[in-house]
Amino acid sequence: MATLAIQALYRYPVKGFSPERVERAALETSGYFPGDRLYAVENGDSGFNPAAPRHQPKTKYLMLMREEALARLRTRYEDATATLHVEAEGETYAAKLDTPEGRRVLEDLVRRLLPASLRGEPRVLEAPPQYRFTDSKIGFVSLINLASVRAIEDFVGAPVDPRRFRGNLLVAGLEPWAELAMSGAVIEAPSGLRLKLTQRTQRCAATNVDPASGIRDLDIPWTLDARLGHRDCGIYAEVIAGGALAEGDRLSVVR
Secondary structure (H helix, E strand, O other), rough: EEEEEEEEEEEEEOOOOOOEEEOOEEEOOOOOOOOOOOEEEOOOOOOOOOOOOOOOHHHHOOOOOOOOHHHOOOEEEEEOOOOEEEEEOEEEEEOOOOOOHHHHHHHHHHHHHHHHHHHOOOEEEEEOOOOOOOOOOOOOOOEEEHHHHHHHHHHOOOOOHHHOOOOOOEEEEOOOOOOOOOOOEEEEEEOOOEEEEEEEEOOOOHHEEEEOOEEEEEOOOHHHHHHHHEEEEEEEEEEOOOOOEEOOOOEEEEO
């Protein structure tokens, strides 16, 4: 049986904004990765209705695929106070996203820093229970095979930061591209948590942006297409039994 080792865990509290590395996370059955895609910034009227949420295309929101300047904002989210701390242009801002006043702090910052990207008024949206602003309807948890990232480095002849792929679980122990053939497999953590791997992840132009510099310096989807005939790297998973995950955990493929 294959064994995977968790090298890093990440969450993305605001869609399109910077990642946060976490040492551990407790996942609930049929739930999302904790603290992930809790908010999005609407780019003009999206039609999103929090009382009856329906999955919307990512183009309705500010996103890294088009706005690489988002990568130059350094953010940190405090769960206890629902506060997003943002470092931008040498200044630090605190936006309490569960209040109208706090949301306006972030909206005003977006208006000032990304005026050319806006199609209308930016508005911070909060995900209602059992909903998240994921790119895919089934994007509950995303897994990135670090061996596949190293293979991409060989393709492009340059270092590739795994954070370009905005995954939740970064794992070692698989052969390059092995994850793409694992749809339907179930992996188990020492806590008893079980993830069912569901669908390979098609990559978009967000992967072209270096998360450290905010520079669009590679063309990863085109490179994958040219080399492999597809644009997939990584795989989505569904939580079929809740439990904890931590960096360093070893995950077993049980079926």
